[in-house]
Amino acid sequence: MAMAVDNTDSNLGFRYWCPVRRLFGPDAPFFASGNIERELLAKQPRCTVRLARPLSIAAQAETSRLPEQQSPQDLLEFIGFTIKVALDLSEDEKQQLMGDEENRYYWSNVDVARRVAIGVRIGADQDLVQGVGEENLVGTGWVPLASYGADLIRWSGVSVAVLNFLTRGVYCPIVGCGAKLKSLEEFEDHYNARHTASCSVCSRVFPTSRLLSIHVSEAHDSFFQAKVARGFPMYECLVEGCGTKLKNYKSRHQHLVDKHKFPASFEFLKKARPSKKHRQKSQRKQPHRTEEGSNAMQVEEETMDGLVSAVSKLSTSDSSPSSISFGRRHNRGLTFVPRAVQRERRPGSSTTGMER
């Protein structure tokens, strides 16, 4: 704390009052009492909410695919799917529910961003409310079930339904998109077109356009390989904003470890290990190909992969496209699966997430 300048009178060595601004660092003891609660929130686990007592579940038309015995835990964690559950509620409990300000809102804690709410509609078995989202609950007659984090559902006998993707359309949930989509099909198409960064050659999916573009250059572009062969530094650093380019995969990896503190064991754009079928194919082709190392082989294989049916690749490999969990289709559980794959899978196949 700077209080005084050495402003001495000729007589006194007194340190006079001198007004100065006092600035404290964020961790200064001065702020400690104000920081106490914030410190508690420095780390936060995401907890599952527990039910106070089990619900009894009656199957409804839309949910006939659900197994009869579903644990309440599962019920709460059901993402984005329509279920209706009939419970017995005494008059008192109904009154309590209607009047209880405290328990206004509950969010399925698994589905925070998608805003699927477990809401309670007193005495009604009607269609679900328009829209997905807390703001859409207001004025609709839906009384949300209980507060987030509290012990829930002490009441029975109330229709519980999970809001889902509805008939009247929804806004695309992806940040900054805002597209209005009137049906599930429309949503699927929109999503595929706009929001996946998937490689058109090998169908691998990436979380950013930039990574996709790097992948395409490095894995599928023979021009890229040509420049590499002539010694140009072509391998870009993966960290946005760095801009460094290295001459080969290994030195790029080293740069990531040295400069950006990536773990040494890390592999982002690792080359796929060819399946037995592909290896055999490429071995047959071997004599016709010039020696250019593993990168060339990769390019070759990826091209061959492209010839393989996209559908079967999507459904069996683990590099299937990112799925979103919306859905009111009966034949699927939690994950959004493109129509192409659905058609492939439908006969007798069990849907993701239904098994517990």
Added chain:
Amino acid sequence: GNVAAHRRRQHAVTVGKERREALMRTKRLCRVGVSGESEVPLDSDMMIDEEQSILEAQTSSAVEELKLAVGYQGKGVTQKRVKALRELRRLLSRSEFPPVEAALKAGAIPLLVQCLSFGSPDEQLLEAAWCLTNVAAGKPEETKALLPALPLLVAHLGEKSSLPVAEQCAWALGNVAGEGEELRNILISQGALPPLARMMLPNKGSTARTAAWALSNLIKGPDPRAATELIRTDGVLDAILRHLRKSDEELATEVAWVVVYLSALSSIATSMLVKSDLLQLLVDRLATSNSLQLLIPVLRSLGNLVAGDAQTTNVNVIAALIKCLKSEHRVLKKEAAWVLSNIAAGSVEHKQLIYSSQAVPVLLRLLSAAPFDIRKEVAYVVGNLCVAPAEGAGRPSLILDHLISLVQRGCLPGFIDLVRSADTEAARLGLQFMELVLRGMPNGEGPKLVEREDGIDAMERFQFHENEDLRNMANELIDRYFGEDYGLDE
């Protein structure tokens, strides 16, 4: 929306409390075991141990299942993986005693890393990121265990990721950043800041809130570079203003903490913030909100801006600060007084602004009756109001009408009390104010006032005090104003 937000916060605090209680319980159990004397009957000790080992066994087998699922290549692979992940996630989501250590010992991390590979289904990414989130929420060494997963978590913040996945990854990274400086630096080196900043831009939603929270952990320093990088990122300043202007209190709270660190650590950020509308937005929030969680960072941001930039103040600011002074919350009173003391350390106009406002009666009341730490801050305000800005070397001059008025309204006893306190800084403040009174009050009234309030007595306690500065100051005042000549002309 606010109630939901409030509930979420309550939940977090409740969970925090539960954890602490659980931790305390664990410690107590350990103590019982070691010392031999037990308040707790042996049975329940053993039962707890049993429960623990059942939990650990469940966790190990969940990790085993995951290992099998990850290695599996056939049909229904996603289902298997998601199922295994979900089981592990449930165990790790218990609010009491989550078996993080057991999961780590069983080798969960490399498996979770594999589950984060690009192109994996959303369900899988979400569950894996959730597991990692809860591992990271544990003890320091548990958070550090996430190192191999960090680049993937950062990558999945990308604009092509589905929102729930990106948010869960942001949550996990927020926990990692919350651990400490070392991990923060690693995350920044790995480029975590730009995508998190982008996630904070949307107008509402839990994603923006989680991103803001994670960013507040990421930039809290002490290295100021992250804060500077953040304020320079496109769209961030605009988003901050938007959120503080319009967003619900929960989101505004997280953003306010971001502003706290920006303004405390980065002078570049402070100058950009000061040039914007931010000051008025902070004042508006102070005026309209009653949420302590929001008021604290908003007040502090205001304080940092004022401390960093001498020009920043106006009538509205003062009014908002007065509201805080009148609050029942100790932190708000103390920090509001601090902000006022910085304003009062400014130009004469600033001092007049405060002096002529409703602040003075409140300050005087606080000076006589509030808890110590608040009294000290108020003392700074009052003293600063009475002294003109320093000009070069030499003793700063007094603002006589302020001094006279404040002394007449009874502020002197409060300062003399501070002289009596054990805190050297407070004692020094008291002595310095007494000097102003002794020097400045007209017609030689100063010494009489001081004597009347037992000031001489308070000063004499320093005659042989161990602190040399205080000793000298007290002695000088006594010698000069209460020397041999004192009282002789009466």
